Amino acid sequence: MSQTYAVVAVTAVVLATVLVGGFGLRISRTTSDFYVASRTVGPGLNAAAISGEYLSAASFLGIAGLVLVQGPDMLWYPVGYTAGYLVLLLFVAAPLRRSGAYTLPDFAEGRLESRAVRRLVSVFVVGAGWLYLVPQLQGAGLTLKILTGAPGWLGPVLVAAVVVLAVAAGGMRSITFVQAFQYWLKLTALLIPVFFLVLAWRGDGAPRPVYDEPAALRHQQTVRFADTLTLRLTDPLPARADGTVDGRRHDGEALTLPPGEHRVEAGTRLALAEATRVPGSAARTEHPLYATYGLIVATFLGTMGLPHVVVRFYTSPGGREARRATVVVLALIGAFYLLPPVYGALGRLYAPELALTGDADAAVLLLPERLVGGPGGDLLGALVAGGAFAAFLSTASGLTMAVAGVLTQDVLPSRGVRHFRLATPLAICVPLIGALLVSGVPVADAVGMAFAVSASSFCPLLVLGIWWRGLTPPGAAAGLLLGGGSALLAVAATVLGAAPPGLLHALLAWPAVWSVPVGFLAMIGVSLATPGRIPAGTNAAMTRFHLPEALARGGGARR
């Protein structure tokens, strides 16, 4: 692939983000023709901003990679990512906006009148935010590596640096416009190439991807292993090896790797002949049905607690607008999620060897060059690369701002704006270190873990806080600690590889199925046991959450 195009595209996206964010499309008028109140952020703009911030590396790269490797079962991911907003729309959007809360800790404090619960929620917000940031940064590393051959650490460092600079430059002043712009950029970056790809596919005779047997290579391919890794094969693999496999040196001779585990050293190249069947990696888990349910629970219920999503609802002028924006978000991300599966299916046909090296997430980036080729393919590839970087930047900056906000307000001593700017590097440094140290978890899976933590801690808090008068501060704390805490530990155990394979591994890797009920039950049970601690302002808060703003304000005349 021509690196120049891709580098230019990535640079353009980075520059646009920094410039638009820093100097911005601020409203700047003289008063004569200007009604401020009518200039609030409308549902359409806000929805594009929410979608722009939400569509992360997992959506842009991860889904296609999973479909490539695992097949259409993985379509539960885009379904879950979208359906989360349906739950949000039904139960949370309008009341959360009417509560006036800017962050989840704000909501907890306003509803439960307890500083202790507020602090606890802050810890979970920071934890979930960091968990979510790690795969974004890793995705950036992967993208840069594929595009330019840069070392894997460069992408994460670049994204982190851009985010810190943009925030320091002006606190991302017109962040709503930036994020809305990023949504349309991402949609365009996937939509335009898809036309050409589908045309090329039809020109090729419209072959159908097969999922029940290993995918066959359509052309000869050479797979280069940039890192030392262990191949797990379920079928024999004939190849020409140039490098070190299983401790033996090969210089281009043909060999057949038998099923089982093989250690391939960094720098090794495997040349695979045309029509070679690329064995799929073993099934993701021995309990696919359970894993699917775990995924569904986590994504359906986890979306409402994502720190960068919650923050955006504050921008809506009122509850009704928040609800409208959510409906538009459903439409926008629903449209977007039609595209990645197409890339996944085409990747299965034209780039199946990516599954071998664990780089399946790169399918989206490689397909334009593979299918279209020539300068046209390079241009389309550059467009996709730009879109991918937009995905990392928008999600990473949204999350970093949200985490930095919580750090400033609840963790660091209060000194105002200067501290907000100081908190930003801290907010992104920890996940940056994480992204550099931990590797090997697919991007979409890592994001799924953040969803699981969010679903087991914030979902019970929000749903019960909004819909149940009986919630007490001790109940909320117990639910957060038991539900969210156990999910966090399970996820940590999985990432560290501490879980033995088998049922236990499935339970720990997809904790939402059990940890969400635990969270709810703990909150309800402890709240029922401490009826004396129901906050005094519960009824007032409920009134504010559920009545339209004009009524709740005492029926006063309001423009």
Add this chain to the structure above:
Amino acid sequence: MTLAALLFLGPLLAAAGFLLGRRTARQGRTSDVGTPVEHATFETLHTASLAAPPLRAGLSSEAARKSARGLRSLLGTDALCLTDRDTILTWDGAGEQHHSAHVMDQVRALIDTGRDTAFALSCDDLDCPLRWAVAVPLTVDHRVLGTLVAYAPRESAVLARAAGEVGRWVSVQLELAELDRSRTRLIEAEIKALRAQISPHFIFNSLAAIASFVRTDPERARELLLEFADFTRYSFRRHGDFTTLADELHSIDQYLALVRARFGDRLSVTLQVAPEVLPVALPFLCLQPLVENAVKHGIEGAVTAGRITISALDVGNEAEVVIEDDGAGMDPEELRRILRGDGDPSGGIGLLNVDERLRQVYGDAYGLVIETGIGVGMKVTARIPKYRAGVHS
């Protein structure tokens, strides 16, 4: 993998260390080196300081419950009871079931006279440790608000003396609570006063300016009258102490339209507003006085044209509102006097009032920041948190 383990253990350890550090730091205050007597003194002062904060909310059952344990360990008794004038607020320690029924009868005389009383207790339960009690009044302004009853196994002059002292200490805390409440009431009254304080001059001037357009430009006169009506309706509204930044800016917009009707081209205004912060809730009429001040300093009395810039920025958890004029400015010393409350009252009562209300609502970190000097204009910056418990538009 070890690196990964470190990565996850690191934050956990840091959090644990932070908590441990705070815990030991707190203990360090009480278990300092020193003689046993000093040690006991520190211990006592520490217990007292822990019991004080809940009482600052006034004598409620919640406050009583939170402070009772501290008060009991301060007195070293087996049981302690706090009452208001009618009921028992809390009982801490043993014997609640035997004795609580009689407490209100036993302290009835004390509530009427306000004098310490001690009384022996009879109890059917032979193991009951409570045989004697001393009751002291809790008074604010010589009025008995409630009583504190301390129980002991036998008569004790020391306990009687100590209970009296603790009773007086609690009374002081309650008086402070009363002081807090009256300060809040005072500020509420000030807000109300400010509301009525839309300057009469402004009303005369606006009406005169509108009148000058009635013949020459009736359409403009009608628009201005409507602006005037809207502006006064907003400024005189009665409900709610808080509004949104959008509504406040809208009102400022109308105010400026009226001011411009008077000054014409001599005043130019630029607004820069990040739409993200328009829904922020803030105290009612807390920006309008700042703009009025800018107009006053910026152009009134000046010959050349004045320029006012109003900007609202989105800065993380806060909105930053900056109001800047290029007028006559002010001597910083004089400004300092005004903000202390002992300057020339005509100069900037608005600034002082806004500053006090912002501090009252958001805390001292959120007072106005004013940059000025003679002849260089004035720049007033207000930071407004996007969320604060109890602040709802």
